[in-house]
Amino acid sequence: MDGSAIEGYNVSVFPNPAQDVLNVALASEDDFEVEIMNTLGEILIKTKNQNAIDVSDLQSGVYLVKVLNAKYLVTEKFIKK
DSSP, rough: OOOOTTTTEEEEEESBBBSSSSEEEESSSSSOOOEEETTTEEEEEESSSSEEEOOSSOEEEEEEEEEEEEEEEEEEEEEEE
């Protein structure tokens, strides 16, 4: 799952799987928030306007990354090695 298009907004989450850093690339320059959640929906990391997110403290497994602002919401799965 390397990217989604929602109403003209392209979001890429990489690398997948990630080990230490998860990158979030957006086609738009709008302010955005990123939430990394476990499969139970618990928010483990929350950032604002940050493209490189340190995931080194997360345990190995499957996580959801939600990218949102006033205009769009994109959710992607990623695997932590």
